[in-house]
Amino acid sequence: MKKxxxxxxxxAAGLAAGAASAATLDDxxxxxxxxxxxxxxxxxxxxxxxxxxxxxxxxxxxxxxxxAVLGDPMAVExxxxxxxxxxxxxxxxxxDMLARNTTWTFTRDVDLKFEFTGxxxxxxxxxxxxxxxxxxxxxxxEGARVCIQTGTTTELNLADYFRKNNMDYEPVPIETxxxxxxxxxxxxxxxxxTDSSGLAATRAAFEAPGDHVILPExxxxxxxxxxxxxxxxxxxxxxxxxxxxxxAAEELGVTSANIDELTSGTDSPEVNRLLGTEGNLGSMMGLxxxxxxxxxxxxxxxxxxxxxxxxxxxxxxxxxxxxxQWTEGGLLYSPPFR
Amino acid sequence: xxxxxxxxxxxxRDSMLEQQPAPVTETGLVKWTRTNLFSTIPNTILTxxxxxxxxxxxxxxxxxxxxxxxxxxxIRDCREMLQGxxxxxxxxxxxxxxxxxxxxQYPSELYWRPALAFILLFVAIAPVLFFxxxxxxxxxxxxxxxxxxxxxxxxxxxLAPIFAxxxxxxxxxxxxxxxxxxxxxxxxxxxxxALVALWILTSIPVDGILAxxxxxxxxxxxxxxxxxxxxxxxxLSIPIGIALALGRQSSLPIIKWICVVFIEFIRGVPxxxxxxxxxxxxxxxxxxxxxxxxxxxxxxxxxAFASAYIAEVIRGGLAALPRxxxxxxxxxxxxxxxxxxxxxxxxxxxxxxxxIVNVAVGLFKDTTLVSIISMFDLVGMIRGPILASTxxxxxxxxxxxxxxxxFFVVCFGISKxxxxxxxxxxxxxx
Numbered sequence: 067m068k069k070x071x072x073x074x075x076x077x078a079a080g081l082a083a084g085a086a087s088a089a090t091l092d093d094x095x096x097x098x099x100x101x102x103x104x105x106x107x108x109x110x111x112x113x114x115x116x117x118x119x120x121x122x123x124x125x126x127x128x129x130x131x132x133x134a135v136l137g138d139p140m141a142v143e144x145x146x147x148x149x150x151x152x153x154x155x156x157x158x159x160x161x162d163m164l165a166r167n168t169t170w171t172f173t174r175d176v177d178l179k180f181e182f183t184g185x186x187x188x189x190x191x192x193x194x195x196x197x198x199x200x201x202x203x204x205x206x207x208e209g210a211r212v213c214i215q216t217g218t219t220t221e222l223n224l225a226d227y228f229r230k231n232n233m234d235y236e237p238v239p240i241e242t243x244x245x246x247x248x249x250x251x252x253x254x255x256x257x258x259x260t261d262s263s264g265l266a267a268t269r270a271a272f273e274a275p276g277d278h279v280i281l282p283e284x285x286x287x288x289x290x291x292x293x294x295x296x297x298x299x300x301x302x303x304x305x306x307x308x309x310x311x312x313x314a315a316e317e318l319g320v321t322s323a324n325i326d327e328l329t330s331g332t333d334s335p336e337v338n339r340l341l342g343t344e345g346n347l348g349s350m351m352g353l354x355x356x357x358x359x360x361x362x363x364x365x366x367x368x369x370x371x372x373x374x375x376x377x378x379x380x381x382x383x384x385x386x387x388x389x390x391q392w393t394e395g396g397l398l399y400s401p402p403f404r
Numbered sequence: 405x406x407x408x409x410x411x412x413x414x415x416x417r418d419s420m421l422e423q424q425p426a427p428v429t430e431t432g433l434v435k436w437t438r439t440n441l442f443s444t445i446p447n448t449i450l451t452x453x454x455x456x457x458x459x460x461x462x463x464x465x466x467x468x469x470x471x472x473x474x475x476x477x478x479i480r481d482c483r484e485m486l487q488g489x490x491x492x493x494x495x496x497x498x499x500x501x502x503x504x505x506x507x508x509q510y511p512s513e514l515y516w517r518p519a520l521a522f523i524l525l526f527v528a529i530a531p532v533l534f535f536x537x538x539x540x541x542x543x544x545x546x547x548x549x550x551x552x553x554x555x556x557x558x559x560x561x562x563l564a565p566i567f568a569x570x571x572x573x574x575x576x577x578x579x580x581x582x583x584x585x586x587x588x589x590x591x592x593x594x595x596x597x598a599l600v601a602l603w604i605l606t607s608i609p610v611d612g613i614l615a616x617x618x619x620x621x622x623x624x625x626x627x628x629x630x631x632x633x634x635x636x637x638x639x640l641s642i643p644i645g646i647a648l649a650l651g652r653q654s655s656l657p658i659i660k661w662i663c664v665v666f667i668e669f670i671r672g673v674p675x676x677x678x679x680x681x682x683x684x685x686x687x688x689x690x691x692x693x694x695x696x697x698x699x700x701x702x703x704x705x706x707x708a709f710a711s712a713y714i715a716e717v718i719r720g721g722l723a724a725l726p727r728x729x730x731x732x733x734x735x736x737x738x739x740x741x742x743x744x745x746x747x748x749x750x751x752x753x754x755x756x757x758x759x760i761v762n763v764a765v766g767l768f769k770d771t772t773l774v775s776i777i778s779m780f781d782l783v784g785m786i787r788g789p790i791l792a793s794t795x796x797x798x799x800x801x802x803x804x805x806x807x808x809x810x811f812f813v814v815c816f817g818i819s820k821x822x823x824x825x826x827x828x829x830x831x832x833x834x
Contacts, residue, residue: 105788105792106778106780106784106787106788106789106792107787107788107789107790107791107792107793108792109792109793109794109797110794112792113788113789113792113793113794114503114508114509114789114793115793116499116500116503118503118508118509145622146778146780146788147778148776148777148778150680150684150776150777151683151684151777151778154684154688157688158688244791244800247798267797270794270797270798271479271797271798272798273483380794381478381480381794382794
């Protein structure tokens with residue numbers, strides 16, 4: 067009898083230990099910092115400033131999650147990753163989550179065993195041409211010389227698009243964005259194509275950004291979002307709903323300016339549930355009831371983050387486009403908080 | 405004829421002629437120009453073309469420097485100030501120089517520590533580089549320097565480097581004790597004792613005892629990282645390379661084959677692959693949360709890479725020695741270690757100097773490859789954080805020129821030193 071009890075206790079302890087090693091949420095709380103993988107540098111999305119502080123649109127997601135879990139948006143250890151090291155860093159447990167303009171694809175989700183927790187930026191491949199060319203649609207690019215980064219999906223998308231529209235083009239293969247910039251400005255190619263956020267950032271670095279236009283056609287789907295490891299659904303929920311809270315906050319009109327006022331109680335039950343003054347959504351996830359308040363206070367709601375980092379008043383000057391709320395013709399649609 | 409001479413005696417000059425200057429065309433600048441620049445028609449044409457190219461270069465680059473903007477907050481600011489004139493946007497260097505040199509995470513109030521370590525580096529390597537002129541007692545400082553530099557750059561408790569030093573010293577003492585009997589016994593005994601001592605000593609907790617503020621490895625970056633990797637890997641890979649070269653020539657088959665396989669495997673693999681192994685693959689084998697320092701992993705890989713190359717360079721030096729030198733050493737009754745130390749290696753190494761320097765310079769430049777595994781060395785800083793900041797996206801020339809200048813200074817220095825050393829060591833009478 068006694069033996070059985072001891073064995074039972076041992077088994078329970080073993081199971082608990084096994085579970086603990088899988089529970090990223092507990093690890094993060096115990097550590098007191100969130101290890102968040104970001105890009106080593108992408109204009110507007112993640113870059114350290116002159117004081118070494120990280121900022122950017124992807125970085126803001128990390129800060130929001132840290133604020134939701136730990137109550138402190140600065141409790142983030144940023145782990146810079148390159149396109150080649152990002153997935154192993156996540157799979158090996160070096161980072162708790164990855165927010166690095168990573169496209170959500172089937173193989174990454176299923177085969178690489180990651181879980182995308184949402185989309186924080188709907189990107190897509192676009193075209194940039196000099197205004198002087200007088201082109202207003204990608205359909206008019208018959209016979210154009212196109213600067214294209216080799217070995218990427220953009221190359222395949224381009225070929226597909228031109229074949230579908232029965233047009234010819236002359237590819238000018240280039241290796242990096244910097245090289246593309248030089249070639250394009252020197253007139254070695256008429257068109258530069260890459261993800262439209264990248265086009266906007268490239269254009270922002272030109273001497274006369276106004277002389278170049280980004281054509282309205284988007285020829286591929288590049289939903290970028292934060293991701294976590296497969297198999298730890300509690301942690302995945304935390305990251306997913308933190309992102310949703312930012313999106314829902316914009317939809318419900320909760321901003322970093324009026325949040326303190328709203329926390330004292332409103333007539334809207336959904337705002338109350340989001341901000342934790344009604345219901346117990348936070349404790350269901352194992353977080354404090356004011357988790358969403360902290361997440362939103364970290365840098366503002368989705369719209370505020372967008373405006374601050376990549377919006378029309380920044381040098382990058384991206385318009386909301388697909389990234390507007392569903393109520394305004396965009397794709398952002400947070401499931402209800404109830 | 406003799407009477408003619410008598411006649412000529414009638415006139416005797418009694419005052420010296422004024423000394424005349426040599427003809428203008430045969431002296432000074434004019435002669436130098438004529439013989440060196442305009443000696444033949446093809447040479448004249450070449451000179452004029454080269455002169456034109458030089459003037460054109462200066463003409464076009466000078467305004468870029470002279471008009472350069474040193475005080476602006478972003479590239480758009482720069483352009484506004486320049487009003488379309490040619491001019492560099494050097495403001496990026498003025499704002500981010502500390503990040504370029506030390507990385508963006510190194511605490512700025514601690515910059516004096518790596519700076520001091522850098523200055524002391526010269527004191528430490530001077531007795532090695534200029535061994536003919538400096539007292540050999542200065543080598544004591546050289547031996548202490550690695551531990552001092554570690555303490556300065558990484559901080560933490562002073563006991564950690566002291567323990568490491570004690571461990572190595574214990575190994576060295578054992579080596580001294582037994583090397584007289586047998587080199588192998590001394591060598592392996594020393595290594596084992598050092599490892600055991602290090603293992604015991606590192607298990608003692610030293611946190612916070614006589615400590616300076618600790619800096620994590622991932623906070624180290626910029627040109628400092630290139631210098632750390634370059635210095636450490638070059639100084640480690642030369643002795644390892646010598647050992648491998650000798651091992652490859654050994655008559656003991658196991659040692660020989662270990663060395664051959666190591667050298668050929670490492671030389672057959674690109675450095676970038678080894679760096680990926682260090683960064684990515686090792687992370688799978690280590691238990692999550694265990695922290696085997698990334699810089700140490702990278703140092704091990706780069707050192708392995710460089711020592712394989714240096715081993716081949718030294719093997720070339722050994723092969724170039726006449727067979728008679730080996731036989732002479734044997735006939736003097738020297739054993740293997742003595743023969744190598746006193747006769748063979750001094751000559752072989754002298755022959756190998758240009759090759760070793762070649763590898764060292766190449767290795768130093770290869771340290772920029774670590775930017776691909778997301779370490780922020782000088783190139784990583786430029787490609788990543790600085791060019792990706794909204795303020796400085798698009799400033800290419802100024803940043804890369806700065807990086808090129810830093811690397812050029814170091815590599816040119818190494819190259820000049822090696823030429824000087826070769827002249828110092830010349831013993832033949834060519």
